Amino acid sequence: MTATDIMPEAADRRSWAEWLDGHSGRIMVLPAVVVLLCFAIFPLIISAYLALSRFALAPGGFTLKFIGLVNFRKLLVGSQQYHLLGKFGTFGFVQSVLLALIAAGLFFLLARYLLRGRPTVVGTVGRLLATAMAMGLAALALATMAPGGVPGTVVNTLLYVFVGVSVQFALGLGLALLCGQPIRGRNFFRVLFFIPLMVTPVGIAYTFRMLADMQKGPFAPLVRAFGISEWSWATEAWSARLMVLVGDTWQWTPFMFIVLLAAIENQPRDQVEAARLDGANGFQIFRDITWPAIAPIAATVVLIRLIEAFKIIDLPNVLTGGGPGLATESMTLHSFISWRTQDLGGSAAVGYMLLFISTIVCVSFFNFVVRPARRFEA
Amino acid sequence: MRIGTFLAGVSAFAALVGAPAFAQDKPFAGVTVNVITQTGAIQEPLQRRAPEFEALTGAKINVIAVPFSDLYQKILTDWASGTNSVDAGVFAPQWMVDYIAGGYLEDLTPRVEADKDIQQEDVGAFFRDFSEKYSGKTYMITLDGDFHMMYYRKDVLEAAGLAVPKTWDEYLEVAKATHGKDMSGDGTPDFGSCIAKKRNAQSYWFVTDVVGSMTQSKGTSQGTFFNTKDMTPLVNNDAFRKALDFLSESTKYGPPDELNLDVSDTRPLFASGRCALNLDWGDVGTISIDPAQSKVMGKWGAAIMPGSKEVLNWDTGKLEACTAENCPHAIDGVNHAPFAAFGGWGGGINAAADPKVKDAAYAYFSFMTQPAQSNADVTVGGTGFNPYRTSQLSYSDLWKKAGMSEEEAKVYLGAINDSMSSPNMILDLRIPQNQKYQQVVLDEAVSRFLAGEIDKEATVAAVEEGWNELNEEIGKDEQLKLYKATIGAK
């Protein structure tokens, strides 16, 4: 793709075909690169410019005024800090201990890399960056969830990502293990359990709004029987967040399930048989044979899900509009609401913060979890 | 715009609508107009009447519908980016100021003046002089009247021996007394008060309803959002604090998930008989007489928004009892300030559209607003159109056909009339970027307050600081000038 080759003149068809063949690699990759340049790199640069400007309407169109980092300053330390980062609570004993534990863990990992491995410049810088990010996010989450604090959209998004993906993985793995046993109708379950993935997220959001209606939803009689019809999930921060997670989990567990089931079906059966003859129990077989066999796949599906989970918007937008308060607002929704009210600079700034966080998290996960998991297999 | 073309268009149109006999002579044959509006109500009548209009004039009306929450930005993006795929829109007059700032909206003044069939003198003065106009020029054609009103269950209040609330305190008393009773007849307890309090929906309008009745008492031009002296937000005072108290108190007598209800949820709730009191636009009235949806036919009433016996002293920030001097418009000692929230859906035309298309779009809006069409449409719940013409406020065969009894009509249309003719009506905030003031700062702060994320003082501080920050960013002096101009303050 460097243009160091000088194009040979196409004298006749034969040499033209030869030329084509000689350059086939570049020609094969070119469409992908062009598409991504147009739809990823170019928009990213424009958005970066937007994030540093203020948009205003003016006769005949609009103006963009360059204002430097004002949009970011506003979000990180200024008047919108409560929105993006949240309101900090009092950092008590529990929070300090937790943070210290996390710091110790991260420090241990870092130290182990530096002392035991052969540290490279890129590896060290990457790890330092990942460690700093992890520490920062952990401190932010602890501080805003402490008494008196209110989590902002960053912490909400992290919650959807980490809790959501963990639960989906656990459920998907559990279901895959169940289906991986010698049972009847495995293909039936495979197709049935796959269906939620096919429903459009907007549709899922509305479906769960119907289901979760305490007055006229299908569970209303149950709610009344328990005498909690005076309570609603929609008015409390944690129950509202839980509702968003329920919808997300309903949709994405199938993805984990289908891939993990395929992996389990593919595990070395002779080893399982041999272990069983040796009297190993189910847990031992899982630990020694199944898990090592599926670990690389598991790491990869989790990564795919992580990437997608950061973009969550449809569910909170429809279920609660981001409320009550800011409780369910994700970063994409935050950015979307800013855009809807003409604050294009602020919207782009939030988008960039999201890009920054999700890139570091996903790349770290790839380097520190997916790669080792694959090596483990080899 | 060349005057010649324009006059030709108007006269051709006037001839045609005035005298349907010439209908075969179609002035707009082959013209297609893309009209954007929200999905559902509003879209329905525009779409339903399009074929009639096409038969009459030859112009094809192509209605584009997008969800309400995306409408403002859709129109703006289309026009600001020069895409201009939208020739005309039916939207909120409040947004007009931003569209005019970009020069996207066509000045309709000469067209309206030349158009006799539109019968502007029949249109409510508020809509004619305020909603349709900006700095003296007409930019929109009103198609719908919009007021916040209070709805109540006549049967429930009578059975409990309660009077229709006139003040916010009485509202709370009635809500408290009726909450938990079975009003829909299904054996389950129902609710004293239903107000749409969902975030990113309509809740911020209702805040203004309550605040306004305490901050504005000396007539429309006094205003309720800012101090007209120096653009200080009228927030850090007892009136705003009391309004916040009202909101959190009324939540106790509402449905458990009230914080997640927007008007599209509370309307069916009232119509299915589950609320004793409700605040909303005129739509609840027409939905309540719709046999397909209503279980409260003949059991409901409407009234002007409750008011306050105390009003704010702007200088001290304290509430003072109403006297003849500080509440000149009070009725029985109660200061009412009906809120013309939203100001009624209206049609505006893209200035960059083709002249022929602009003429056709104008002709279409004129057609829609003429009594022959409009007076029928405002009686039907599905249209989303509410009365805005004087001729629509008297009981007619059309109302009867729609299923409204004369008694109901007296109450419902009377409430509209009371609000529409009040000298102390609250006007919408119509300064540039008003969406940021209301939909972002106010809505977010109130939503966080109701969810318990922040306390009353922090809410007051959040709104005050947010509005001040916007004033600084956009330009305080300019905003003050425009604010005073829109409410007619000196």
Add this chain to the structure above:
Amino acid sequence: MSAEPRSLARRLFEPASIDSQAPVARIVTYALLFLWTLVVVVPLYWVLITSFKGPGEVDNGPFYLPFVDFAPSLQAWDFMLVQNYTLRPYMNSVVVAVASTLLAVLIGSLAAYALVRIRFQVKLAAVAIFLILLTAIIVAVATFGVRWEIAIVVATALFIIALFTLVGRTKHAVGNNDIEFWIISNRIMPPIVAVLPIYVMFQQMRLLDTQVALIATYTAINLPIVVWLTRDFFAGIPLDLEESAQIDGASKFRVFFTIALPLVRSGLAATFLLVLILAWNEYLLALFLSNADAQTMPVLVSAQNTTRGPQWWNMSVLITVMIAPVIVISSILQKHIARGLLVGAVKG
């Protein structure tokens, strides 16, 4: 001896062989699977029956069984499918999803194949200069009002000059792994960051509100996933098959289409389905890039939330007609999904 009870316990809790299941374990397994079946089916069932309800049945509900506790009506179906133009958004969705998926799979698998089989060396300096010039174009156009045609011509000229003069002397280069990683990492980008520039781009090309705009955008956002999944299918093909074909004089393209692609068809089927589902259900970009002509189904679903209340019955009809075809397709491709996703994910 306690042989009897032990063997009973054995039979209950431990299977005799790998292909059978002990009775208790079997009961527990089926009970849990049944439970999850309920979790999956109840929401879908509720959507389905709601589509046969009207305002009365929804507002005064809950009602569970058609014909038993409420009289089903086809009114919503009639309203959405007969009276309204649901067909157009539906066809839009079909065309956009299928076309963008085919394109993404074609372009993506070509790139993935090349990245697996051919060694690339791109000078780092060339990439850097390219990015700098791109930024310069944007700044020049946005702040100094330079015409974009002129900016692009000048920048292209500068780029070519730089390539021949400066770049040749530098040493650092990026290889296949870096290119691959760059392509895949594009998926991390949240669409909200890119949507406004993409909007302006299509507006300049007069392509807003067309199927073309949506097809191009969806192709781009799903491309990284295709490359990610398919690169490992290709890596898994034994080299000798292709080599023998190449000795016979077949071109790389020929080898790709006649040998490599058929060998990975399971993987392609799985990729195709996953990307199809993503494109079929996409909402945010469709909302921005379409008005009326190119409106897709997810946008229509959300548009049923009106000021008269969410039209649950209409919405349910739309959701139902959206799920149906995907279920059919995935039942057909079922066998491939299992195999394909596996291969892709193993090395992913």
